[in-house]
Amino acid sequence: MSDLFKVYTPSEARTVFYQQFCMPSLKKEIVCLQQSLGRVLAQDVQAPENIPAFDRSSMDGYAVRAQDTFGASESLPAYLIPAGEILMGEEAQKPVHAQQAIYIPTGGMLPPDADAVVMKEYTTLVGDDLLEVVKSVGPGENVVKAGDDVGKGQVVLSEGHTIRSQDLGAFASLGIVEAAVYERPRIAIISTGDELVSPEKQVKVGQVRDINAYTLYAQVMEAGGMPVHMGIVRDNFAELKGKMTEALQEYDMVLISGGSSVGTRDVTVEVLESLGEPGVLVHGVSVSPGKPTIMAISQNKPVFGLPGHPVAAMTIFDLFVEEIICKLQGKQEKGLGRKSLKGELTRNVPSSPGREDYLRVAITAENGTFQVHPILGKSGLIFTMVKAQGIVKIPIERAGLEKGEQVTVRLF
Amino acid sequence: MSDLFKVYTPSEARTVFYQQFCMPSLKKEIVCLQQSLGRVLAQDVQAPENIPAFDRSSMDGYAVRAQDTFGASESLPAYLIPAGEILMGEEAQKPVHAQQAIYIPTGGMLPPDADAVVMKEYTTLVGDDLLEVVKSVGPGENVVKAGDDVGKGQVVLSEGHTIRSQDLGAFASLGIVEAAVYERPRIAIISTGDELVSPEKQVKVGQVRDINAYTLYAQVMEAGGMPVHMGIVRDNFAELKGKMTEALQEYDMVLISGGSSVGTRDVTVEVLESLGEPGVLVHGVSVSPGKPTIMAISQNKPVFGLPGHPVAAMTIFDLFVEEIICKLQGKQEKGLGRKSLKGELTRNVPSSPGREDYLRVAITAENGTFQVHPILGKSGLIFTMVKAQGIVKIPIERAGLEKGEQVTVRLF
Numbered sequence: 001m002s003d004l005f006k007v008y009t010p011s012e013a014r015t016v017f018y019q020q021f022c023m024p025s026l027k028k029e030i031v032c033l034q035q036s037l038g039r040v041l042a043q044d045v046q047a048p049e050n051i052p053a054f055d056r057s058s059m060d061g062y063a064v065r066a067q068d069t070f071g072a073s074e075s076l077p078a079y080l081i082p083a084g085e086i087l088m089g090e091e092a093q094k095p096v097h098a099q100q101a102i103y104i105p106t107g108g109m110l111p112p113d114a115d116a117v118v119m120k121e122y123t124t125l126v127g128d129d130l131l132e133v134v135k136s137v138g139p140g141e142n143v144v145k146a147g148d149d150v151g152k153g154q155v156v157l158s159e160g161h162t163i164r165s166q167d168l169g170a171f172a173s174l175g176i177v178e179a180a181v182y183e184r185p186r187i188a189i190i191s192t193g194d195e196l197v198s199p200e201k202q203v204k205v206g207q208v209r210d211i212n213a214y215t216l217y218a219q220v221m222e223a224g225g226m227p228v229h230m231g232i233v234r235d236n237f238a239e240l241k242g243k244m245t246e247a248l249q250e251y252d253m254v255l256i257s258g259g260s261s262v263g264t265r266d267v268t269v270e271v272l273e274s275l276g277e278p279g280v281l282v283h284g285v286s287v288s289p290g291k292p293t294i295m296a297i298s299q300n301k302p303v304f305g306l307p308g309h310p311v312a313a314m315t316i317f318d319l320f321v322e323e324i325i326c327k328l329q330g331k332q333e334k335g336l337g338r339k340s341l342k343g344e345l346t347r348n349v350p351s352s353p354g355r356e357d358y359l360r361v362a363i364t365a366e367n368g369t370f371q372v373h374p375i376l377g378k379s380g381l382i383f384t385m386v387k388a389q390g391i392v393k394i395p396i397e398r399a400g401l402e403k404g405e406q407v408t409v410r411l412f
Numbered sequence: 413m414s415d416l417f418k419v420y421t422p423s424e425a426r427t428v429f430y431q432q433f434c435m436p437s438l439k440k441e442i443v444c445l446q447q448s449l450g451r452v453l454a455q456d457v458q459a460p461e462n463i464p465a466f467d468r469s470s471m472d473g474y475a476v477r478a479q480d481t482f483g484a485s486e487s488l489p490a491y492l493i494p495a496g497e498i499l500m501g502e503e504a505q506k507p508v509h510a511q512q513a514i515y516i517p518t519g520g521m522l523p524p525d526a527d528a529v530v531m532k533e534y535t536t537l538v539g540d541d542l543l544e545v546v547k548s549v550g551p552g553e554n555v556v557k558a559g560d561d562v563g564k565g566q567v568v569l570s571e572g573h574t575i576r577s578q579d580l581g582a583f584a585s586l587g588i589v590e591a592a593v594y595e596r597p598r599i600a601i602i603s604t605g606d607e608l609v610s611p612e613k614q615v616k617v618g619q620v621r622d623i624n625a626y627t628l629y630a631q632v633m634e635a636g637g638m639p640v641h642m643g644i645v646r647d648n649f650a651e652l653k654g655k656m657t658e659a660l661q662e663y664d665m666v667l668i669s670g671g672s673s674v675g676t677r678d679v680t681v682e683v684l685e686s687l688g689e690p691g692v693l694v695h696g697v698s699v700s701p702g703k704p705t706i707m708a709i710s711q712n713k714p715v716f717g718l719p720g721h722p723v724a725a726m727t728i729f730d731l732f733v734e735e736i737i738c739k740l741q742g743k744q745e746k747g748l749g750r751k752s753l754k755g756e757l758t759r760n761v762p763s764s765p766g767r768e769d770y771l772r773v774a775i776t777a778e779n780g781t782f783q784v785h786p787i788l789g790k791s792g793l794i795f796t797m798v799k800a801q802g803i804v805k806i807p808i809e810r811a812g813l814e815k816g817e818q819v820t821v822r823l824f
Contacts (some may be wrong), residue, residue, distance in 0.1 A: 336775060
């Protein structure tokens with residue numbers, strides 16, 4: 001059955017998958033501000049009031065009627081009558097009359113009839129009852145008007161926005177202490193393979209520890225999902241089908257971390273085909289490492305059969321799964337940039353045209369430039385990833401990269 | 413008292429601070445792997461065994477003695493005797509004798525006396541008892557040797573390393589399911605200012621909501637610390653001193669988010685000077701926004717008096733505080749790169765030489781290049797940060813940036 005499938009390029013695979021993928025309706029929950037960081041807004045946030053709520057001074061100085069200072073200069077100062085002081089956190093009720101000046105701190109409320117603030121630096125008290133002003137101010141100068149930052153009713157943050165540090169501040173400034181966010185998608189992880197054992201157990205000869213359960217767990221967390229490890233399943237149709245049925249009922253997406261043997265993959269495909277339309281959509285992607293990848297939709301939920309090799313599974317997660325987990329939590333924004341750097345490749349790296357290669361690299365800094373060292377390991381085991389600081393993509397049309405070439409490293 | 417201090421450049425301020433800063437001895441804790449992501453290793457991790465633990469095949473094929481295939485080709489195949497099959501997860505006990513071939517799956521254990529694997533693609537079964545081999549293999553070919561990835565005793569990850577997804581996999585592959593990590597530093601946040609009220613409360617005219625308590629909370633979390641908000645303190649020596657004394661006893665670092673008025677800053681300085689040597693080290697940094705910054709060490713703990721303006725407080729956090737929180741959790745690695753992009757500035761932005769300016773910017777993509785739009789707001793309130801996607805630094809020696817200039821935006 002698996003032979004019926006052609007190997008797709010990554011972009012073809014994405015197209016085939018999203019043609020069949022229907023966004024589920026997402027559930028919402030209310031969280032307190034402190035727990036909202038990194039979560040995705042489930043509704044627009046409107047300002048319930050003007051910010052600032054009242055006209056405020058943006059300087060330490062004197063609240064005045066601007067026209068009383070017109071023409072004032074070092075050589076021809078204006079003289080005003082000091083008429084008290086506004087304290088921080090106090091309502092300014094006493095108006096500023098013509099020719100008066102009331103002392104006001106930064107952030108203080110502008111008194112009635114004042115329309116500007118003269119900075120303290122441009123004033124001198126002459127005795128107790130005269131203020132010399134050596135600079136004129138225009139109406140509105142050194143004043144933040146009510147609603148200048150945000151007007152009442154304005155949409156401050158939109159549905160689908162991922163909440164950042166400053167957004168917590170925006171909520172707080174509006175007196176909002178809870179946020180309606182989308183629930184985190186719950187992602188089931190099933191490990192398959194007769195040779196796999198859980199890492200805390202004693203390993204017999206011929207067995208290997210289940211690594212993917214942990215790397216995928218961490219990747220799901222980093223993508224904003226909630227990982228649930230459902231344990232290790234033998235290469236057996238009935239056992240995998242039972243576990244898949246449970247996973248599809250309970251969770252929003254399923255990652256089957258496959259044994260790398262052909263047998264396991266066949267069982268996975270058979271189980272996915274038995275769970276309803278459309279079933280398997282992609283079986284094989286022209287990516288290295290990561291070719292034996294299965295993309296499916298069962299009961300309207302995305303299911304990925306990931307390669308057994310840990311590095312390949314991580315690569316495919318980065319390439320396809322992370323994006324889906326973002327959609328499943330309602331994220332509307334695409335990241336603008338990635339953590340990356342440019343450097344010089346220190347050796348030739350062959351690759352096959354028609355295949356997208358992802359190269360693990362270590363980085364050293366020499367004479368102000370970065371040297372990018374490919375990490376080659378025939379096993380493709382997890383330690384090549386541990387030694388790496390980032391990944392270089394070899395485009396699908398290239399037959400490799402050359403020593404000395406400038407490459408972009410996507411940093412971990 | 414505050415007038416005795418000169419305004420330092422950011423690098424001078426850093427030097428003055430670190431000359432007095434002594435690293436405290438960090439506490440360790442044991443966490444399970446699933447909770448170790450992003451934490452910092454408190455000790456070197458050594459491989460307790462070889463990885464892989466036994467010689468394994470890296471291909472589906474036949475385990476052979478390499479010399480039995482020497483010279484084999486399409487035109488002159490070698491003929492071997494099929495002698496059974498190795499199953500995944502099973503110990504291979506039966507040796508391969510001369511002229512024999514045992515079927516082996518990828519990841520299967522190499523049987524005794526075999527030293528190579530012929531890929532299945534280069535073999536044909538002729539009846540039940542003859543295997544035609546059309547390609548010769550050298551010793552070690554398609555085999556991953558025991559210890560090839562990691563030798564027993566080798567340091568796999570070092571003390572001070574921040575644990576990534578792949579590192580969880582490395583732990584799992586070694587059978588390690590717990591990690592010794594440094595405790596997260598606990599960072600006290602004290603808000604000061606007579607005008608401040610907690611965001612959930614009704615705001616009276618003349619009052620403003622405490623924004624910094626939330627933005628700093630989020631920034632501390634992002635930096636890997638554990639934030640503790642100790643509430644709002646009035647501009648009062650005794651009250652602030654009481655709170656500070658409590659904070660210095662309980663927590664690893666204190667952030668005082670100051671009212672922006674001169675009065676509050678003076679109280680903060682007085683309290684810090686009363687709590688023991690060396691006290692205030694820096695009072696004023698040539699950064700905009702963020703000039704009224706206090707850096708101090710009290711009872712061997714770092715204390716920052718941050719500006720009251722939320723954007724200024726966030727900027728100073730980024731510039732100085734994040735780095736200290738990293739040190740307080742034992743991080744040994746410096747980040748190699750930042751999430752950034754280059755784009756074209758869409759207008760002139762003035763700045764004062766002798767001051768480092770941090771400009772909030774929005775970004776649009778046009779014709780394949782990024783347009784970088786400065787967000788100007790006289791109030792410096794939090795909504796300028798909310799509208800921004802990143803920050804552009806105007807270097808200390810520049811008198812501004814020019815329209816059309818290529819700038820690097822540090823993305824949020």
